[in-house]
Amino acid sequence: MKATNAALGSFGTTIFTVMSALAVEHGAINLGQGFPDEDGPEPVRRAAAEAILAGPNQYPPMPGLPILRQAVARHAQRFYDLAVDWQTEVLVTSGATEALADCFFGLIEPGDEVVLIEPLYDAYLPLVLRAGGVPRLVRMTPPEWALPVAALEAAFSPRTKLLVLNSPNNPSGKVFSADELSFIAELAQRWDAYVVCDEVYEHLVFEGLRHIPLMTLPGMRERCVRIASAGKAFSLTGWKVGMITAPPPLLSAIAKAHQFTTFTTVPALQIAVATGLGLDDGYFSGLARALEAKRDRLSRGLEAAGLPVLPAQGTYFLTVDVGATGFNGTDEAFCRTITQAAGVAAVPVSAFYADTPPTGFARFCFCKRDEVLDEASRRLGRYFGRA
Ligand code: PMP
Ligand code: GLN
Numbered sequence: 001m002k003a004t005n006a007a008l009g010s011f012g013t014t015i016f017t018v019m020s021a022l023a024v025e026h027g028a029i030n031l032g033q034g035f036p037d038e039d040g041p042e043p044v045r046r047a048a049a050e051a052i053l054a055g056p057n058q059y060p061p062m063p064g065l066p067i068l069r070q071a072v073a074r075h076a077q078r079f080y081d082l083a084v085d086w087q088t089e090v091l092v093t094s095g096a097t098e099a100l101a102d103c104f105f106g107l108i109e110p111g112d113e114v115v116l117i118e119p120l121y122d123a124y125l126p127l128v129l130r131a132g133g134v135p136r137l138v139r140m141t142p143p144e145w146a147l148p149v150a151a152l153e154a155a156f157s158p159r160t161k162l163l164v165l166n167s168p169n170n171p172s173g174k175v176f177s178a179d180e181l182s183f184i185a186e187l188a189q190r191w192d193a194y195v196v197c198d199e200v201y202e203h204l205v206f207e208g209l210r211h212i213p214l215m216t217l218p219g220m221r222e223r224c225v226r227i228a229s230a231g232k233a234f235s236l237t238g239w240k241v242g243m244i245t246a247p248p249p250l251l252s253a254i255a256k257a258h259q260f261t262t263f264t265t266v267p268a269l270q271i272a273v274a275t276g277l278g279l280d281d282g283y284f285s286g287l288a289r290a291l292e293a294k295r296d297r298l299s300r301g302l303e304a305a306g307l308p309v310l311p312a313q314g315t316y317f318l319t320v321d322v323g324a325t326g327f328n329g330t331d332e333a334f335c336r337t338i339t340q341a342a343g344v345a346a347v348p349v350s351a352f353y354a355d356t357p358p359t360g361f362a363r364f365c366f367c368k369r370d371e372v373l374d375e376a377s378r379r380l381g382r383y384f385g386r387a
Helices: 015-025 042-054 066-080 095-107 124-130 149-155 178-190 248-260 267-277 281-304 331-342 370-383
Strands: 090-093 113-118 134-139 160-166 194-198 224-229 242-245 317-321 361-365
Touching: 015 331, 042 267, 066 090, 066 242, 066 267, 090 095, 090 248, 095 124, 095 160, 095 194, 095 224, 095 242, 095 248, 113 124, 113 149, 124 134, 134 149, 149 178, 160 178, 178 194, 224 248, 281 317, 281 370, 331 361, 331 370
Parallel strands: 113 134, 113 160, 160 194, 194 224
Antiparallel strands: 090 242, 224 242, 317 361
8 A cells, every 4th residue: 555645644633533532432521622512693593594595505706705704804893903805805714724724735835934832723733744834843831831932033034934823822721912922923024924823712812801913913914814713703613614814915825725625615604604793792792701701610610629720811721730630640641531530521731732742731621501510520529539
């Protein structure tokens, strides 16, 4: 048999699939893979259902339906005071994951260097490698998740094509500060690099913090690509509708990758997501408030069970300091053990690092019904002898 592609072949099954399967096998509460257990707004789902019946159901335009691209532009103006030309600067994709692939395949030339900040979402590294990029990894580590500014600066060179920035960050829950964003913007400009901004958790920011797209910083409008996900904004992760905003020269390069992969995205879902983006401000602030309350509920429950929790300012996730629980083993062993023995699944943070990861931290997802969070805490409390 001839060899299959080595860049992808060197990666195993994604941790989200592995832990979800283990959770099913053991009947565990799944706080591993990040998905809400309640579907998003009824008007958005109704719009999809009606559009399936009424049509259109044939190929929509390659860049996306005008109604959704216009809604993306209006949303950028409303939330970020960002002027976007819906015709030349917006592309609809089948999920943020496709958007990431389109960006890497459309922008990277083999041999280009790509700066990646660990912990990193699991799709980045395989896709960058498959695109022929040469990763330059810089790491943030728990418990502080501080941006290592000297290492980041040293990672840039004339060969740097782009940096990937994920804020709010999965799995850490870190929201990059205005100073950190300015530092990154300065480096990108100094080295004439693009920045692919994975902003799928843009509406899941807590404690009155504000999400700042890097694209809105001075000098960054022409070199940033912004990626959004309807799955996260509307608690409909299975829909896989992503939205890219980028200046025209970058967007047309990225659209080449899109047109030769998925070409387009389910029209009914595009219509429904346009409805969602038009929901009033109360919907979006209510989503953040509800998630913040769930973060606090699970934090209290885990702490009461003897699992110390690190601060998280956004996303669906919080991190537990496994070492401080007295568990004697890696984070992966911890996640497997609690799935099997306590009936609660989590995801090891080490899965978000390429090599020699920190091994003492686990990620718990809190976008679940209150009673599910409470039951997970009770089970962990019983297992760790606190209940
Ligand atoms: N980026 C990050 C940081 C994520 O956590 C996720 C998870 N869903 C994605 C991208 C992919 O989003 P989508 O489901 O829209 O492909
Ligand atoms: N983004 C989700 C997470 O971090 C999972 C997405 C997936 O399963 N591929 O849990």
